[in-house]
Amino acid sequence: MKSTTINSKLQYAICILSLGIFGCTEPQTNQSSEEASSDAPIETAIPAITHRLSADQTHNKFSSTIEPVIKVNSGAVVEAYTKEATDGQLNAESGIDDLNKLSFEPIHPLTGPVYVEEAQPGDILAVTLHDIEIGDWGWTAIVPGFGFLADEFTEPYLKTFQINQGDQTVAFSDKIKIPLNPFPGVMGVAPTTDSLLSTIPPRANGGNMDNPYMIAGTTVYFPVFVKGALFSIGDTHAAQGMGEVCGTAIEAPMRIVYEINVIKGDRSITEPEYEDDDYYAVTAFAPTLDEAAKKATRYMVNYLVEVHGMQRNDAYVLCSLTGDLKIAEVVDVPNVLVAMHMPKKVLGI
Template sequence: MCKSLLLSLFFIVPILFISCKDEGKDQTHSTTKIEKSVNEITPEFTLTKDQTHNKFSSAIEPILKVKSGTIIEAFTEDASDEQFNLNSKVEDLKNLSFEPIHPLTGPVYVEGASPGDVLKVTLHQIEVGDWGWNAIYPGFSFVADSIKGEYLRIYQLGKDRTHVDFNENIKVPLNPFLGVMGVAPPTEEMLSTIPPRANGGNMDDPNLTQGTIVYFPVFVEGALFSVGDGHAAQGLGEVCGTAIEAPLRVVYQLDIIKNKILKEPQYETNDYYATTGFATTIDEAAKKATLYMIDYLMQEHNLSENEAYALCSLAGDLKIAETVDVPHMLVAMHISKEVLGIK
């Protein structure tokens, strides 16, 4: 759904309509070095933050169709859909509606993407907007049964800020990233964006930041890729229920990988490769992330099943990425590229 530009335009940007690159040939999914400088990146299209929806469904019409290899600049709203502002107080929490939560910019249709393919998303640039908020909402947090309070704090941000002052002694570094990224699931049902799923969704993993490449399984024609839920800073787990929720400017590239099947998203940086697993318990999510890493090591590094399993124990790091969407959890396993002989 689209909102009025006058009501929701936070960043004022031109919409560019420039020809896309030729659709890519079949690609293999192998671990790669990520070397392109952000200064070399030129977006071919711009999506403004009024071009949003807040559900995951194959029935949502795309706002843009592009070829494989296209670079897109997208502006996103904060997770509340601008229900807060720089003057908001903790009393405003009582008026928070969850209905518009997670406005997502998109979806983008990638020509040639079909079920069974993989959508490679390269996050070239991520810049934080001018402000953000962090809150504890009653009943919505990892330990909501133990901590009952309400809390809201507004932060002044900006693309040149490197940290925020939590108090006079504590400084929190900024690491802007997208809390929600995903392709459309294979259903016309309008699914909530709150939990992570096999299509991606509310992954809330702070490792999915500038320079990371994320791989999504494709479930519908065109993939229908969307982004939103910008975070300026967040620890692994997002235990209080929110990060510093903020609007973002994001530049990303979409490439189709043929002849490669993933069950759930995976990602890589220059330093490591990672698999993810979602489930309704930490145990099950961790098992899935481990099994997906074993599959990756067997397919991409020619290890036997037992060798891959042993290497996961010797060099694999399980990380709890998402806990707040109880009972939905997301766990990632990282393995160093230096260990894999890639660096």
């Protein structure tokens, strides 16, 4: 299970062909002709888009009963547009009055679900994020009653941002610039229940993981619970720190190109896992950080034993020596999410 890298020139070409609403900026390079010689590493190209989903093809619950908006085969490459997290309740001109009227009911419009023909319960669904393009604005806020320090920060606060094509940072103030690092806050497959579950907490099916490591170039693996998997994506963030402590990131609309593959006959997984060229990672949700951290450690031990043939004691010790526990989010009650990363160079891969 391995992810791919991004070829920026082909990314630009695909953006032009896709007629996206956000426009396209041709990538620039500072390489000299010698630096760009034939000895340079060749990046893997983004595969051709096979299906497109608009930002109107959304839902905001997790359930096995939600009808798919499209059916695809394993190997499909989907271009999906997403809305910002409030589903249009806020816009670039919004103020505190708009924030005070915010309803949580429409929160997290998710583009999908996508039904994958070959997916069956017990399989693994591999979703490779090939390209993520930010829209032209975003917002962050303090919503009274929500956030890690909700009892201390009780007044509403809203900040909006203009984002231009090609921007690498966004201005927080005259002195502070925040690096842009776009990723989907919510990705997930359908759970087995026919109830309509809130998208606010993360669960075994993925959901609101709010993990800023799940960027372009990452492959995320989901356990499949229902036939067709029913994959959805949304709650896109332009920037977020680990923990998302105030309860919001820079929430922004986006265009995402992802590839979706079914893995059969491999190991089974309990909760989502992910990787890029540098590390393999596991995730774990729980009501407390202690419980989530213990689960993440246990899942990494299982991975090292099952995939790399390690003895369980050795795997546990290696987690202590080179595994990195990371708090992804602490605000999406009733669950928090913790990940553990294992460097691939340590494993010799």
